[in-house]
Amino acid sequence: MKTRQNLVFALIAAFGLCGVSSALSADISGKWKSEFESPVGHLKYTFDFKVDGDKLSGKAHRETSEAKIDSDLKNLKLDGDKLSFTETLDFNGTDIAIDYTGKVAGDEIKFTRKVGDYGSSEIVAKREKPEPASAPATNSVTGKWRAEFDTQIGKQKYLFTLKADGNTLTGKANAEIGDGKFETALSDGKINGAEITFVENMDFNGNPVRIDYKGVLNGDQIKLTRKVGDIATEELTANREK
Numbered sequence: 001m002k003t004r005q006n007l008v009f010a011l012i013a014a015f016g017l018c019g020v021s022s023a024l025s026a027d028i029s030g031k032w033k034s035e036f037e038s039p040v041g042h043l044k045y046t047f048d049f050k051v052d053g054d055k056l057s058g059k060a061h062r063e064t065s066e067a068k069i070d071s072d073l074k075n076l077k078l079d080g081d082k083l084s085f086t087e088t089l090d091f092n093g094t095d096i097a098i099d100y101t102g103k104v105a106g107d108e109i110k111f112t113r114k115v116g117d118y119g120s121s122e123i124v125a126k127r128e129k130p131e132p133a134s135a136p137a138t139n140s141v142t143g144k145w146r147a148e149f150d151t152q153i154g155k156q157k158y159l160f161t162l163k164a165d166g167n168t169l170t171g172k173a174n175a176e177i178g179d180g181k182f183e184t185a186l187s188d189g190k191i192n193g194a195e196i197t198f199v200e201n202m203d204f205n206g207n208p209v210r211i212d213y214k215g216v217l218n219g220d221q222i223k224l225t226r227k228v229g230d231i232a233t234e235e236l237t238a239n240r241e242k
Contacts, residue, residue, distance in 0.1 A: 028078065032127050034047070041064060047061075056076045058072075069089070081104045082103060083104055086100070087100065096118075098115050107129070108124055140164060142164045143241065144159060151228075154177070156176065156177050158173060158174070161173075162198075169191050170186065171189065173202075184203075194217045196214075197212070198213050209228065212226070215238075221238070
């Protein structure tokens with residue numbers, strides 16, 4: 001019975017050496033990049049490691065001026081901050097084992113890279129960090145915008161409801177002018193980068209009035225120039241309704 005127990009413990013230990021041997025081992029999951037000079041020229045590497053429980057796997061993507069090569073890494077072992085593996089390279093029909101032994105320190109791994117019997121070199125691989133999550137877009141003109149401004153006929157209050165569809169802008173304008181309230185569909189709306197233009201064809205007490213708007217979007221504000229027929233030109237700011 002004791003012999004059988006010893007055999008079980010030996011097998012557990014043996015399998016532990018084929019992957020991640022400690023719960024306190026460094027976190028190496030992800031991609032690591034390295035560039036260095038070698039006897040065959042400038043090399044670019046991306047190492048992609050995956051840790052699944054106690055299983056460790058990885059790939060190497062190698063770029064030279066002449067070729068790109070992908071290969072599965074073998075004999076991967078991670079013990080604490082010590083990492084080792086083998087890359088097998090087909091060089092003119094001959095397999096060459098490239099052995100790596102390294103030490104993980106945060107977002108860097110310092111490797112000794114031994115290329116068969118040809119020699120060794122020291123390289124550094126750095127963790128490729130994911131792009132930071134982008135903040136909610138505030139440069140979209142879609143939404144509701146409020147503006148209050150003084151004109152020749154008194155203070156006016158506007159609520160613009162705008163919708164962007166590619167380079168096309170649609171929407172409506174709800175205006176409060178004195179005691180009157182007006183709702184007008186906007187026309188000829190266009191978007192060019194941060195610049196917008198549209199037309200409000202208002203029926204003002206039975207009189208058609210064309211109002212041309214030209215503005216620049218900047219986050220939660222639109223600075224607009226408002227041309228009321230041949231009567232007046234006004235500057236105003238519309239603020240995004242949150």
